[in-house]
Amino acid sequence: MNLKDIGEFGFIKRITPNSVNNQKNVVRAIGDDAAVFAIGKNECVILTTDLLVERVHFIKDAMTGYQLGYKSLAVNLSDIAAMGAIPQHAFVSIGIPKETQIEYLDQIYRGMKELAKQYNVNILGGDTTSSKVDLIINVAVTGVAKKDRILYRNTAQAGDCIFCTGFLGDSRAGLDFILKSEQPSKDYEKLLVAAHCEPRPHIEEGLFLAKSGAVHSCIDVSDGLSSDLMHIAEESNVGFMLDEEALPVSSYLLQYCNERGYSARDYALAGGEDYVLVCTANPVKERKLADDFYKTFHRPLYKIGTITKEKEYLMRTRDKTLVNIKPKGWDHFA
């Protein structure tokens, strides 16, 4: 049997059984943005890891070394953010083709270290090895959080409001330029490419949501809004109703789509690699949560829909019709 037949998520389901031998300090195993284990009574370590492979996740010529380093750490910090935890330490495994220039590697580490510094994170270890063809970067990041403050995917409740901490779709539009080997020339085009190459992990936003006491579940948008929201829905045994009109898209993305006749909605729904957070929150506390978010970050927490009891994935379009949402995000083996 071939991997394509079961897909990435089928494969994960296949390898999950019998992976926990000792429940003792396990708080959350395979199945969330990060795993969680307890040290002592209430202190938890959150651990996430992401593997980036050349020609799969990045094309060397389309990204500077700095951006590659920055992004390889950013995607992990985003997972820690989605758990509502404080990131602390990064561990970088790198597999390097022999002919690689050191100056390029210096740039990678410069990108990683500048982002690490910004969030007070350490690069505490790793592994250095050679690779035959492709550059390989695996980053693992640990964070800490109190046990009762951690945000999960599988705890959304029917009636929850769905919120989003930032714009959707910019990153995918930026990727368009890279895939077409097209140089961005206008300012807004450059900003879209930057959204793809140097995504800002929503660490402070994650901590805010965790502390709010209003948030029931959270995930970061890596595969694409529709896919990631389906992870929340499936694992929480609920459905959702998105509101097309409410999907937050930047003026850059609108301009990009308008000039080309593309649908900004499609970019927002299925783009992926946005690395903003999507959370679901108690509707009673909705107003206060959004107000406090605005006071703290000086920009809105976007309400984009509702969690429903019925396990359907729906969107109310601008003309008030209901459409079924299908997962359009990334599956590595599809």
Added chain:
Amino acid sequence: MNLKDIGEFGFIKRITPNSVNNQKNVVRAIGDDAAVFAIGKNECVILTTDLLVERVHFIKDAMTGYQLGYKSLAVNLSDIAAMGAIPQHAFVSIGIPKETQIEYLDQIYRGMKELAKQYNVNILGGDTTSSKVDLIINVAVTGVAKKDRILYRNTAQAGDCIFCTGFLGDSRAGLDFILKSEQPSKDYEKLLVAAHCEPRPHIEEGLFLAKSGAVHSCIDVSDGLSSDLMHIAEESNVGFMLDEEALPVSSYLLQYCNERGYSARDYALAGGEDYVLVCTANPVKERKLADDFYKTFHRPLYKIGTITKEKEYLMRTRDKTLVNIKPKGWDHFA
């Protein structure tokens, strides 16, 4: 500048500066078998990570999927063992070429899970992605230990006895068969190949050494005895004197070398991937340490030399002459 010019350890030195931004709970950063950070007062998390790349660390046809999975976890457990810690959780990132058969991947996870079960370790997370050409496996393992019980590389003291927890060189002899695409036929040949493909991590031995109160420093033999002992010596600012006659070699390795006219000493000194532990211990407690080890494990803790004040790397040969030891272990960029 090319990587070959500075080598693996030169590269690590190059990327280390400015990697720690927040010393707060850092106990040990880059430079040991694993990194250590504190949670609370005396509890520490030990974290190690190893990247295995096809055609660099393993050849698919020369190893079963089971062995590949087993070994990819074993090498990490060995690092945790070298710190004197209890391994708890493993995180597996895997990059899979699209045409890979699921049955082969099942085998990899079976190998990992059986070893994990043996040591009560969980596979708690990871990342699953595709890869263009080579199979890639990165495993990160966390362990726990009390702060004052952890064993490091940089704390050997002049006068220490050097000990080794098992045979040296078997793994390299096993690798010979793989590199020559030669099927092992005799029983002893099969055992050598098994030493290479399914090394037993010396977890209990590491915990024993950490608890003994006699051990000053420890490392696992991955690069090769001479290289790994040099890591201890360099970082502890001391030298060593090995005793050739005392190097523990198995009867299998002796038979292998005798039949072929090879030097078992060279295999023991520079072979690598033995995944036994080498430690240095207080000479006053030497006798008791060795006795207790024997009582616990029913095999000897081999005394193989002495740590010296003079920063020289020497070996007393069988005919009582002194020779200089040069690092002959593995450098990924040499």
